Amino acid sequence: MTNSIEIKDLKLSFGAVTVLEDLNLEVGQGEFLVLLGSSGCGKSTLLNCIAGLLDVTDGEIHIQGQNVTWEEPSRRGIGMVFQSYALYPQMTVEGNLTFGLKNARVPKDEIAKRIARAAEVLQIEPLLKRKPGALSGGQRQRVAIGRALVRDVDVFLFDEPLSNLDAKLRADLRVEIKRLHQTLKNTMIYVTHDQVEAMTLADRIAIMRGGQIMQLAHPSEIYNRPVNKYVAGFIGSPAMNFMEGQLDGGAQRFDTGRGLEFSVQGYEFVGPPTTGPVWLGLRPEHVQSGKWAEDQPVQMEALVDMVEPMGSDTQVWAKVNGQELRFRMDGQEAVDIGDRIPIGFDPARLSLFDKSTENRL
Amino acid sequence: MTAAVTTPRGARPKNPFAPRNIMLYGALIIFSIYYLLPLYVMLVTSLKDMAEIRVGNIFSPPVEITFQPWVKAWSEACTGINCDGLSRGFGNSVRILIPSLILSVSVAALTGYVLACWRFRGSEVFFGILLLGAFIPYQVLLYPLVIILREMGLFGSLWGLVLVHTVFAMPINVLLFRNYFVALPEELFKAARVDGAGFWGIFFRIVIPMSLPIFVVSGIIQVTGIWNDFLFGVVYTRPENYPMTVQLNNIVNSVQGVKEYNVNMAATMLTGLVPLAVYFFSGRLFVRGIAAGAVKG
Amino acid sequence: MSSARRVRDGARPPIRLLRNLSSKIAAIPMVLVGLGVFVGGTLWTVLHSFTDSRLLPRLNWVGLDQYERLWSTRRWLVSIENLAVYGIVSLVLTMCLGFFLAALLDRKIRYEDTFRTIFLYPFALSFIVTGLVWQWILNPEFGIQAIIRGLGFQNFNFDPLYNPDLVIIGLLIAGLWQGTGLIMVIMLAGLRGIDEDIWKATRVDGIPIWKTYIIVIIPMMKPVFVTALVLVTSGIVKLYDLVVAMTAGGPGIASEVPAKYVYDTLFTRQNLGQGFAASTMMLVTVAIILIPWAYMQFREKRQ
Ligand SMILES: Nc1ncnc2c1ncn2[C@@H]1O[C@H](COP(=O)(O)OP(=O)(O)OP(=O)(O)O)[C@@H](O)[C@H]1O
Ligand SMILES: [Mg+2]
Numbered sequence: 032m033t034n035s036i037e038i039k040d041l042k043l044s045f046g047a048v049t050v051l052e053d054l055n056l057e058v059g060q061g062e063f064l065v066l067l068g069s070s071g072c073g074k075s076t077l078l079n080c081i082a083g084l085l086d087v088t089d090g091e092i093h094i095q096g097q098n099v100t101w102e103e104p105s106r107r108g109i110g111m112v113f114q115s116y117a118l119y120p121q122m123t124v125e126g127n128l129t130f131g132l133k134n135a136r137v138p139k140d141e142i143a144k145r146i147a148r149a150a151e152v153l154q155i156e157p158l159l160k161r162k163p164g165a166l167s168g169g170q171r172q173r174v175a176i177g178r179a180l181v182r183d184v185d186v187f188l189f190d191e192p193l194s195n196l197d198a199k200l201r202a203d204l205r206v207e208i209k210r211l212h213q214t215l216k217n218t219m220i221y222v223t224h225d226q227v228e229a230m231t232l233a234d235r236i237a238i239m240r241g242g243q244i245m246q247l248a249h250p251s252e253i254y255n256r257p258v259n260k261y262v263a264g265f266i267g268s269p270a271m272n273f274m275e276g277q278l279d280g281g282a283q284r285f286d287t288g289r290g291l292e293f294s295v296q297g298y299e300f301v302g303p304p305t306t307g308p309v310w311l312g313l314r315p316e317h318v319q320s321g322k323w324a325e326d327q328p329v330q331m332e333a334l335v336d337m338v339e340p341m342g343s344d345t346q347v348w349a350k351v352n353g354q355e356l357r358f359r360m361d362g363q364e365a366v367d368i369g370d371r372i373p374i375g376f377d378p379a380r381l382s383l384f385d386k387s388t389e390n391r392l
Numbered sequence: 393m394t395a396a397v398t399t400p401r402g403a404r405p406k407n408p409f410a411p412r413n414i415m416l417y418g419a420l421i422i423f424s425i426y427y428l429l430p431l432y433v434m435l436v437t438s439l440k441d442m443a444e445i446r447v448g449n450i451f452s453p454p455v456e457i458t459f460q461p462w463v464k465a466w467s468e469a470c471t472g473i474n475c476d477g478l479s480r481g482f483g484n485s486v487r488i489l490i491p492s493l494i495l496s497v498s499v500a501a502l503t504g505y506v507l508a509c510w511r512f513r514g515s516e517v518f519f520g521i522l523l524l525g526a527f528i529p530y531q532v533l534l535y536p537l538v539i540i541l542r543e544m545g546l547f548g549s550l551w552g553l554v555l556v557h558t559v560f561a562m563p564i565n566v567l568l569f570r571n572y573f574v575a576l577p578e579e580l581f582k583a584a585r586v587d588g589a590g591f592w593g594i595f596f597r598i599v600i601p602m603s604l605p606i607f608v609v610s611g612i613i614q615v616t617g618i619w620n621d622f623l624f625g626v627v628y629t630r631p632e633n634y635p636m637t638v639q640l641n642n643i644v645n646s647v648q649g650v651k652e653y654n655v656n657m658a659a660t661m662l663t664g665l666v667p668l669a670v671y672f673f674s675g676r677l678f679v680r681g682i683a684a685g686a687v688k689g
Numbered sequence: 690m691s692s693a694r695r696v697r698d699g700a701r702p703p704i705r706l707l708r709n710l711s712s713k714i715a716a717i718p719m720v721l722v723g724l725g726v727f728v729g730g731t732l733w734t735v736l737h738s739f740t741d742s743r744l745l746p747r748l749n750w751v752g753l754d755q756y757e758r759l760w761s762t763r764r765w766l767v768s769i770e771n772l773a774v775y776g777i778v779s780l781v782l783t784m785c786l787g788f789f790l791a792a793l794l795d796r797k798i799r800y801e802d803t804f805r806t807i808f809l810y811p812f813a814l815s816f817i818v819t820g821l822v823w824q825w826i827l828n829p830e831f832g833i834q835a836i837i838r839g840l841g842f843q844n845f846n847f848d849p850l851y852n853p854d855l856v857i858i859g860l861l862i863a864g865l866w867q868g869t870g871l872i873m874v875i876m877l878a879g880l881r882g883i884d885e886d887i888w889k890a891t892r893v894d895g896i897p898i899w900k901t902y903i904i905v906i907i908p909m910m911k912p913v914f915v916t917a918l919v920l921v922t923s924g925i926v927k928l929y930d931l932v933v934a935m936t937a938g939g940p941g942i943a944s945e946v947p948a949k950y951v952y953d954t955l956f957t958r959q960n961l962g963q964g965f966a967a968s969t970m971m972l973v974t975v976a977i978i979l980i981p982w983a984y985m986q987f988r989e990k991r992q
Contacts, residue, residue, distance in 0.1 A: 449831070532730065620814070
């Protein structure tokens with residue numbers, strides 16, 4: 032089975048500024064791919080290249096096995112949903128949905144059939160006669176999705192479709208998009224800078240930075256085995272703890288050089304263990320404390336600096352032998368500034384990065 | 393087989409001579425000619441002598457460049473009563489422009505400041521009346537203003553005209569200033585008042601230093617507006633005080649004597665130079681200015 | 690002593706009229722201009738249009754006599770007709786041309802700034818300058834007509850300024866030259882205000898560009914069009930300088946306009962009552978155009 036989308040050696044420059052370079056990407060049939068990255072890293076640019084809204088500088092784009100590098104957006108077999116909805120304000124919802132189809136001279140009964148289906152899937156039947164001005168943000172975004180839906184295409188492109196909505200609506204629509212994907216089984220490429228959206232929706236996530244894809248993998252893989260320090264720090268909230276230090280590959284021990292030293296036995300190295308300066312990453316939620324620390328392979332004592340009770344859990348800033356460490360405790364545990372508490376963790380859940388290349392060891 | 397050509401790669405091939413581009417740039421160039429033609433004709437005509445004009449066509453460049461028409465237009469052309477050229481009109485226009493500019497911009501800025509920051513009961517009503525004034529055809533107010541100026545003993549003098557310019561400048565410029573001042577952060581005024589600054593203190597030390605752009609915009613509207621005015625000049629001044637536009641019209645459209653087209657065009661160019669200079673030097677600000685002034689005409 | 694202090698302390702409210710005294714003093718010019726000139730002057734003119742004032746204004750009522758005389762004066766009828774023809778044609782052409790030029794400039798062209806500067810510079814020039822230049826270009830002996838005849842078309846005739854039937858065309862050529870740049874700038878600002886994503890959406894939908902303009906973009910720019918409309922209209926009513934410079938109302942009375950009728954009646958023919966009646970009619974014209982617009986603005990704000 033061919034891939035749904037293949038991007039080969041893509042390069043895009045605006046004059047002297049190169050935004051994307053040597054980008055290769057393959058998206059399988061029916062896959063939900065999320066492009067995740069900080070602002071300005073080129074996510075929208077990549078999406079616009081796939082849609083044909085930007086002319087690429089070099090490289091090829093294939094959709095459903097066809098080379099569409101020079102094809103018009105409307106003839107690439109894609110549908111697109113925009114952050115600002117981009118609905119035509121003076122047309123009714125129905126007008127918005129049918130405008131492109133009428134223009135492409137799709138037969139009337141076929142249009143009616145597609146509208147009916149889209150309206151049913153998205154539950155916008157009661158809105159069809161209204162204008163976008165009279166809709167709420169969530170309803171507008173549903174109509175915008177509907178406009179892509181009626182095009183009856185294989186590939187859907189979403190550019191931060193939920194970022195103009197408030198938190199609750201966002202969560203609701205996120206679930207709906209996921210359900211939509213399960214019903215339609217289309218290929219979807221979804222741009223966001225919200226990691227929750229990325230983790231919950233994606234079959235695979237592509238983490239982008241500076242116009243390049245840093246890691247392309249299943250969400251759990253990205254969370255558990257980030258390929259470099261940037262990805263490790265980008266994913267996860269609160270962010271991963273990083274410690275600077277020296278790794279002894281033979282003895283499999285880590286030493287900050289400032290009084291904290293422990294074994295990393297159990298860590299799965301990518302290659303053969305090496306010796307040298309490294310970054311060690313430890314997720315706050317992987318640190319156990321109190322009585323749960325007892326059965327952890329690595330144990331130490333932490334001095335509590337600051338406490339942030341959040342209800343369900345409590346975030347603790349602490350110092351371990353001069354090393355700053357943030358971790359989470361059960362919200363019911365009593366903890367105070369100045370307390371000394373035992374903590375522990377499993378080296379299998381650590382991440383080790385080379386100090387100079389910042390790549391995973 | 394030419395299979396190699398059929399795998400698209402890289403940028404879509406662009407044809408600079410695609411019909412679309414030819415139409416686009418073709419239209420732009422044709423319109424540019426329409427807009428540039430008068431400037432060109434004006435310039436070449438003013439540099440020819442009359443003999444050449446009579447035999448040649450108006451679009452051909454001068455065979456022999458002469459600045460005589462410019463000299464004549466400036467210092468010798470006759471307006472019917474006297475023959476000292478446009479220089480007198482230029483002087484009058486400058487003497488009208490400077491006080492009108494200062495007075496109209498200051499009054500408008502101060503009024504805008506009152507309306508934005510020191511509203512009192514009824515101030516909005518007066519503002520509404522003022523804005524309505526922008527839509528009253530000048531002809532309705534011409535005679536009442538004659539009477540007012542006559543009562544004040546200013547009719548026919550330069551100062552009368554200055555006052556008229558100030559009056560008719562108020563609606564647009566007050567609106568500009570008011571809208572600009574309203575958008576300044578309100579905390580600033582509160583802080584200044586807490587610090588003990590009063591009406592004038594806030595105006596001079598806080599508002600004015602923060603409002604240079606709007607002063608420039610209003611200044612541009614006023615310079616071109618006052619310089620280009622014709623109607624008020626004819627109505628409210630005596631012939632010896634006529635501004636440049638009125639004098640220009642008298643020179644060109646005077647029925648006596650032989651028509652000297654080259655002198656006429658030199659005079660026309662001379663009159664257009666000031667606003668053109670403002671336009672070319674202030675560029676984007678000019679666009680902003682007229683767009684802002686135009687928001688309600 | 691102590692009672693004076695207490696007043697300053699704010700125990701008793703200060704006299705209302707004196708509060709914000711400086712701001713009220715600073716508002717005096719506005720009040721004088723608004724009430725004294727705009728309202729007072731308008732009422733004065735309207736009032737005196739019902740009198741038989743000739744050389745000097747006087748309150749000798751004659752009812753609607755001046756208006757009856759006005760509407761039976763050929764010169765006024767010609768003026769009104771000219772204004773209507775010039776107004777409608779100029780309005781339509783200015784809007785179309787302004788939008789067309791703005792759309793051209795909005796197509797991400799090269800040298801956009803240069804073209805914009807070229808289209809707009811005439812707006813910096815006065816109507817007098819505009820009128821005189823075009824008078825020269827349209828001069829039948831030396832201008833366009835002469836040149837085209839020189840090319841061998843001996844029968845070519847284009848002398849709008851000397852032909853009563855064509856003179857409005859001459860005025861239009863010059864008026865459009867001066868005024869379209871402004872409308873173009875306003876339309877361009879409107880086009881730039883349209884969400885980039887709308888254009889992307891129409892490309893994904895496969896809508897041709899011309900259709901996008903007509904069906905999507907122009908309806909979205911309604912407020913800009915309304916502003917431009919009001920602007921052009923109020924400019925048209927003021928049409929005076931251009932006529933004076935270009936044709937002085939001629940040939941004959943073929944290019945008279947109301948503003949010129951008012952001026953001539955007031956200041957050269959010294960028939961004040963008649964001039965006031967004519968200027969009142971101009972005011973009525975503006976009101977007829979403006980009131981629906983103001984009503985629309987008001988309704989939009991309420992929504
Ligand atoms: N037309 C343009 N000309 C020049 N540079 C551009 C242009 N459009 C985008 N860029 C640059 O390209 C880079 C990538 O932009 P892009 O819009 O793809 O970012 P993004 O990842 O979508 O960010 P965001 O999350 O803020 O939407 C940015 O640095 C931006 O400044
Ligand atoms: Mg983006």
